[in-house]
Amino acid sequence: MSKRILITGAAGFLGSHLCDRFIKEGYKVIGMDNLITGDMKNIEHLLKMENFEFYHHDITKYVHVAGELDYILHFASPASPIDYLKIPIQTLKVGSVGVLHLLGLAKEKNARILIASTSEIYGDPLVHPQTEDYYGNVNSIGPRGVYDEAKRFQESMTMAYHRFHGLETRIARIFNTYGPRMRLNDGRVIPAFIGQALRGEDLTVFGDGSQTRSFCYVDDQVEGIFRLLLSDYSDPVNIGNPDEITIREFADEIIKLTNTNQKIICVPLPEDDPMQRQPDITRAREILGWEPKVSREDGMKITYDYFKNLTKEELFKSEHKDFAKHIRR
Incomplete structure (x- = not known):
């Protein structure tokens, strides 16, 4: 008999790819999304x-799913700077009230639950690369705090349910992930740069571009999450690609990939922008037998081809305007 899984944030970038994977693996998938940042076009191929x-449901309201449930994946949360600056209270609620509703549902159904945490819980790290044992350097009242602290609370509540109720829980600390179905103008590094290149705009780099990021292709990320869900490990696990690059170097790669001649323009570094971001994936390698397989060169070619096929209306949507002064992941 097929296993049954609830995936929240199902119409989002990563959630929709997870729906695809679990359908492919023979699971019965229930997708849930309030569509604040998700898009039905990401899952329209699954509807039949x-x-x-x-x-269509907001998990900050009571969550009910009829029948048996084997697994829950909690991926409902604004994940881009533009979103959590625009809807800060909803961001905090989905990581607090929302996770409480889902943990309660998991307890009721005796289901295993995996929550999507983030590398942002490390803040602007003083340890490099970041291991799961590092507690982080987070400004709880800064502009990023609404996202960072929501995820930190989410981890704490998940472990409380694990310890107190014996609930089967998993925690994935997700590092920068990219691929098809990302929103072009959501404020994250890769779609921001590609969007600027496709529109013929100069590429904006915060500070001098010496800050680093590590980008993981979505298929690798989904594989890591899949293995973590089915593992017997309850502590947090970093899922990301340790191939680190400076933002300035990455901007040069984008110009080469898109065959454009834009300039690179430096703008002031925003508050609490992390200077280094690189996962230590020793735990994922040892416990899950997982490591990323897709090179940045190959993954970026696929991603760029996806963005090139967007309509002119999608390419010039106004949500990218005026956010160079804010924050970017």
Whole structure:
């Protein structure tokens, strides 16, 4: 008999790819999303499938799913700077009230639950690369705090349910992930740079571009999450690609990839922008037998081809305007 899984944030970038994977693996998938940042076009190919059903629902309200449930993946959360600056209270609520509702549902159904945490819980790290044992350097009242602290609370509550109720829980600390279905103008580094290149705009780099990021292609990320869910490990696990690059170097790569001649323009570094971001994936290698397989060169070619096929209306949507002064992941 097929296992049944609830995936929240199902119409989002990563959530929709997870729906695809679990459908492919033979699971019955229930997708749930309130569509504040998600897009139905990401899952429209699944709507006619017998093993997929969709609930348009906000998990900060009571969550009910009829019938048995084997697994829950909690991926409902604004994840880009533009979103969590625009809807800070909803961001905090989905990581607090929302996770409480899902943990309660998991307890009721005796289901295993995996929550999507983030590398942002490390803040502007004083340890490099970041291991799961590092507690982080986070400004709880800064502009990033609404996202960072929501995820930190989410981890704490998840472990409390694990220890107090014996609930089967998993925590994935997700580092920068990219690929098809990202929103072009959501404020994250890769879609921001590609969007600027496609629009013929100069590429904006915060500070002098010496800060680093480590980008993981979505197929690798989904594989790591899949293995973590089915593992017997309850402590947090970093899922990301340790191939580190400076933002300035990455901007040069984008110009070469898109075959454009834009300039690189430096703008002031925003508050609490992390200077280094690189996962230590020793734990994922040892416990899950996982490490990323897709090179940045190959992953970026696929991602760029996806963005090139967007309509002119999508390319010039106004949500990218005036956010160079804010923050970018």
